[in-house]
Amino acid sequence: MTKRSSPSRSENRGITIADVAKAAGVSVPTVSRILNNKEYVADETRQRVHEAIRELGYTPHTQARRLRGGVSMTLALHHPIESPHELTAVIETPYLTGAAAAASEREYFLNSLVSKLTPETLLNMYRSNQIDGIILLQVCMDDWRVNLLRENNYPFVMIGRCADLENLSFIDLDFERAILDAFDYLVELGHQTIGFLNYPQNWREAGIGPAVHSFDGYQQALKKYGLTSCYREIGLNSVEEGFEGTHDLLLENPELTAIITVSHMTAAGSIKALTQCGRSVPQDCSVMAIGFGGDFASVLTPSLTTLEWSPYEVSYQATLMMTDKLGQGHLPAQQILVPPTLVVRESTKAVT
Amino acid sequence: MTKRSSPSRSENRGITIADVAKAAGVSVPTVSRILNNKEYVADETRQRVHEAIRELGYTPHTQARRLRGGVSMTLALHHPIESPHELTAVIETPYLTGAAAAASEREYFLNSLVSKLTPETLLNMYRSNQIDGIILLQVCMDDWRVNLLRENNYPFVMIGRCADLENLSFIDLDFERAILDAFDYLVELGHQTIGFLNYPQNWREAGIGPAVHSFDGYQQALKKYGLTSCYREIGLNSVEEGFEGTHDLLLENPELTAIITVSHMTAAGSIKALTQCGRSVPQDCSVMAIGFGGDFASVLTPSLTTLEWSPYEVSYQATLMMTDKLGQGHLPAQQILVPPTLVVRESTKAVT
DNA sequence: CTGAAAGCGCTTACAG
DNA sequence: CTGAAAGCGCTTACAG
Numbered sequence: 078m079t080k081r082s083s084p085s086r087s088e089n090r091g092i093t094i095a096d097v098a099k100a101a102g103v104s105v106p107t108v109s110r111i112l113n114n115k116e117y118v119a120d121e122t123r124q125r126v127h128e129a130i131r132e133l134g135y136t137p138h139t140q141a142r143r144l145r146g147g148v149s150m151t152l153a154l155h156h157p158i159e160s161p162h163e164l165t166a167v168i169e170t171p172y173l174t175g176a177a178a179a180a181s182e183r184e185y186f187l188n189s190l191v192s193k194l195t196p197e198t199l200l201n202m203y204r205s206n207q208i209d210g211i212i213l214l215q216v217c218m219d220d221w222r223v224n225l226l227r228e229n230n231y232p233f234v235m236i237g238r239c240a241d242l243e244n245l246s247f248i249d250l251d252f253e254r255a256i257l258d259a260f261d262y263l264v265e266l267g268h269q270t271i272g273f274l275n276y277p278q279n280w281r282e283a284g285i286g287p288a289v290h291s292f293d294g295y296q297q298a299l300k301k302y303g304l305t306s307c308y309r310e311i312g313l314n315s316v317e318e319g320f321e322g323t324h325d326l327l328l329e330n331p332e333l334t335a336i337i338t339v340s341h342m343t344a345a346g347s348i349k350a351l352t353q354c355g356r357s358v359p360q361d362c363s364v365m366a367i368g369f370g371g372d373f374a375s376v377l378t379p380s381l382t383t384l385e386w387s388p389y390e391v392s393y394q395a396t397l398m399m400t401d402k403l404g405q406g407h408l409p410a411q412q413i414l415v416p417p418t419l420v421v422r423e424s425t426k427a428v429t
Numbered sequence: 430m431t432k433r434s435s436p437s438r439s440e441n442r443g444i445t446i447a448d449v450a451k452a453a454g455v456s457v458p459t460v461s462r463i464l465n466n467k468e469y470v471a472d473e474t475r476q477r478v479h480e481a482i483r484e485l486g487y488t489p490h491t492q493a494r495r496l497r498g499g500v501s502m503t504l505a506l507h508h509p510i511e512s513p514h515e516l517t518a519v520i521e522t523p524y525l526t527g528a529a530a531a532a533s534e535r536e537y538f539l540n541s542l543v544s545k546l547t548p549e550t551l552l553n554m555y556r557s558n559q560i561d562g563i564i565l566l567q568v569c570m571d572d573w574r575v576n577l578l579r580e581n582n583y584p585f586v587m588i589g590r591c592a593d594l595e596n597l598s599f600i601d602l603d604f605e606r607a608i609l610d611a612f613d614y615l616v617e618l619g620h621q622t623i624g625f626l627n628y629p630q631n632w633r634e635a636g637i638g639p640a641v642h643s644f645d646g647y648q649q650a651l652k653k654y655g656l657t658s659c660y661r662e663i664g665l666n667s668v669e670e671g672f673e674g675t676h677d678l679l680l681e682n683p684e685l686t687a688i689i690t691v692s693h694m695t696a697a698g699s700i701k702a703l704t705q706c707g708r709s710v711p712q713d714c715s716v717m718a719i720g721f722g723g724d725f726a727s728v729l730t731p732s733l734t735t736l737e738w739s740p741y742e743v744s745y746q747a748t749l750m751m752t753d754k755l756g757q758g759h760l761p762a763q764q765i766l767v768p769p770t771l772v773v774r775e776s777t778k779a780v781t
Numbered sequence: 782c783t784g785a786a787a788g789c790g791c792t793t794a795c796a797g
Numbered sequence: 798c799t800g801a802a803a804g805c806g807c808t809t810a811c812a813g
Contacts, residue, residue, distance in 0.1 A: 092556070093789095093790060093791085094790065094791065094792095095790080095791095103799080103800090104799065104800045104801080105790095105791080105792090105800085106791095106792075106793080106799075106800065106801085107798090107799060107800075109791065109792055109793090110792090110798095110799090112791095112792095113792080115792095115793095117798055118798070118799085119798060119799085122798080122799085134552075134556065135556075136553045136556040136557035137557055137790085137791075138496075138557055138558050138789085138790050138791070139501065139557045139558050139559045140492055140495040140496040140501060140558055140789085140790080140791095141496050141789070141790035141791040141792090141805090142790080142791060142792085143492040143791095143805095144490075144492040144493050144496050144789090144790080144791075144805050144806070144807090145790080145791050145792050145793085145804085145805055146791090146792080146805085147805070149491065149492060151538070161526050161527070161529070161530035161533075161741075162741070164526050165522050165523045165526040165527075165741055166724075168522060168526070169522060170517050170520060170521060170522050170525070171517045173522070173525050173541065174513050174516050174517040174520070174541070174543055175513070175517075177513070177540075177541045177542075177543045178513035178543045178544070181542070181543055181544055182544075186503070186538065186540050187540065187541070188529075188538050188539065188540070189525065189526070189529045189539070189541075190529075190533070191526055191529045191530045191533055192530070192533055192534075200486075201488045204444070204486065204487075204488040205488035205489055205490055205491045206490050206491050206492050206806095207491045314724075316727055316728055341728070342724065342728060345728040345729075345730075348730065349730060352730070372518075372666075372694065372725075373724075373725075373728065375668055376668055376693070376694060376697040376725065376728070376729065377697075377728065377729070377730075378697075378700065378701060378704070378729075378730055389513075389514070389517055445805095445806055445807085446806065446807065446808095447806080447807095455783080455784090456783065456784045456785080457784085457806095457807080457808090458783075458784065458785085458807095458808075458809085459782090459783060459784075461807065461808055461809090462782095462783090462808090464807095464808095465808080467808095467809095469782055470782070470783085471782060471783085474782080474783085489806085489807075490805085490806050490807070492805085492806080492807095493789090493805070493806035493807040493808090494806080494807060494808085495789095495807095496789050496790070496791090496805090496806080496807075497788085497789055497806080497807050497808050497809085498789085498807090498808080499789070558790095782813105783812100783813085784811105784812090784813085785811095785812085785813100786809105786810095786811085786812100787808105787809090787810090787811100788807100788808095788809090789806105789807085789808090789809105790805105791804100791805085792803105792804095792805090793802105793803090793804090793805105794802095794803090795800105795801095795802085795803100796799100796800090796801085796802100797798105797799085797800085797801100
């Protein structure tokens with residue numbers, strides 16, 4: 078094997094299927110057939126061609142294959158937040174790596190969309206063959222993206238769900254069940270006065286899935302156990318909001334012995350507020366969170382009891398659903414609701 | 430405007446430049462020129478063509494343009510960890526979103542590589558025109574990726590740096606300076622016995638940038654202030670490691686009044702260990718971390734004083750460097766060392 | 782200012 | 798089992 082010493086960029090390009098054909102003394106279509114494991118090819122020919130490929134260091138040109146095949150082999154992942162900076166605070170790494178891992182396994186490229194998406198841009202991505210399909214995050218009950226894609230019959234998959242799910246593929250976390258499980262767990266521990274810090278009001282009003290379903294779960298829990306409501310809707314991404322929300326709950330109902338939040342940030346705020354009021358967690362008050370646990374949950378003092386999901390797994394599955402749909406034509410819609418897992422850490426305790 | 434009612438997928442494809450040309454009564458090259466703002470075109474022609482484009486909802490075919498242009502308009506982002514699961518724990522969202530934002534601005538696609546990369550695969554990505562360039566994360570002093578790409582003259586940019594930087598473009602965090610700044614700050618507050626929990630030993634031995642440069646910074650700090658060493662090399666991603674490392678430091682030197690760590694997880698472990706030993710933070714011992722602050726730093730109790738960088742900004746800049754290099758041919762190498770920012774929160778305090 | 786021709790690198794029928 | 802031909806959708810010289 079001769080070592081090429083620092084070839085210039087242009088030398089490095091341009092080994093084409095024609096070069097291989099010439100080197101192996103066959104025609105271009107024959108090389109193509111061998112590359113794609115098609116039909117019958119004489120063993121001897123196959124070997125000569127493989128040798129030529131190896132010697133020339135040939136690799137098929139991705140763009141050309143895609144053009145010919147009429148596919149882009151590219152998927153997009155989209156969260157409806159308008160700016161990359163906000164996105165950064167909202168989307169967690171596993172959503173990105175999970176989707177990337179699945180895409181890569183199926184030999185798709187994955188593109189994370191980070192800027193504002195308009196209906197026009199979205200349609201153009203399909204029309205211009207930039208993408209074959211899209212994975213939608215943060216779906217709301219009446220979602221323009223869903224409506225547009227459904228109407229135009231473009232392939233997509235949701236992480237989340239909208240109101241009308243007929244014939245649509247999705248994977249979503251079962252928020253209702255999570256809230257109910259949280260109450261089950263705390264009531265079991267003897268808690269009777271339980272505060273709940275839910276997603277912000279404007280989320281629920283905008284029909285954003287988690288907010289809507291958590292609210293439903295909460296209503297059911299109240300009814301199931303005959304509890305009186307002790308409830309606030311607050312922002313998700315600041316310790317401050319959790320801190321203030323908790324103070325509000327305590328003012329409203331000083332007998333509180335447990336608090337449920339829907340994010341780790343607000344849970345951290347809760348713990349701070351309780352500590353500041355001289356209530357230690359979990360001795361005087363339990364705190365638990367619905368969410369993604371992991372690092373955040375274990376880093377807190379005390380570490381946080383959670384009902385959690387694996388966002389990596391969810392995103393991974395969604396992406397496989399997308400490639401399945403693309404690969405196999407008219408599959409029936411897949412609809413998956415993922416139950417949460419209770420992970421007991423140090424922040425919850427039975428009432429004594 | 431007529432509304433097309435749920436056209437089938439195949440109807441949605443296939444509006445080509447030829448369709449536009451026919452509709453506007455001009456030739457295909459003319460449409461192409463207008464699309465690309467080339468040369469002189471009669472105003473009247475231009476208008477007719479634009480109208481046709483609008484009416485047909487035409488968008489140029491991405492793959493065809495790329496094939497013709499000989500470019501993929503695609504960038505890759507690579508961290509040398511071998512499995513997607515490990516990657517998830519190690520890479521932070523802003524690295525992904527920052528790069529994605531810059532790529533998107535420059536109309537590039539960005540692909541996050543999540544699986545094991547071999548020299549063969551890496552070369553093939555360029556050869557097959559899958560990517561035009563790559564952004565390398567977690568570069569080590571003698572990095573096979575750098576060596577290979579340099580030798581083959583393929584475009585790349587580093588977030589980090591290797592030993593031989595001649596003619597290479599990089600942006601990196603100034604770890605040496607960060608360690609020195611940390612010591613400056615603590616010494617200023619009156620601390621004389623300062624423990625340092627550094628990156629794991631195998632990182633330093635493997636020549637991984639942050640470990641090497643932090644070690645250098647530490648040596649300089651010891652010399653500068655004539656301090657005696659109080660040092661451990663520990664794993665980064667578990668609270669446990671920080672917990673145990675801190676216990677070890679305390680055993681070795683009970684007079685410790687401050688601890689510096691290089692990750693938020695280990696800082697959380699430090700705080701737990703100190704608390705458990707009856708030392709409250711920051712009254713009895715200060716803790717500070719070099720790293721990415723943000724959410725983690727503010728979620729801890731007490732919130733964490735840090736020397737931090739914006740990973741979003743770093744990744745964003747690196748990606749712009751990459752597209753600049755690709756766009757403008759032979760630019761001189763850009764080399765940027767980013768100084769850290771001191772963010773004082775609750776975990777540090779002057780010695781009384 | 783505009784069109785006819787060639788070609789980017791590949792694959793798929795269509796003949797042999 | 799293999800090759801000659803056509804074409805995926807576009808852009809770039811080259812003539813007019």
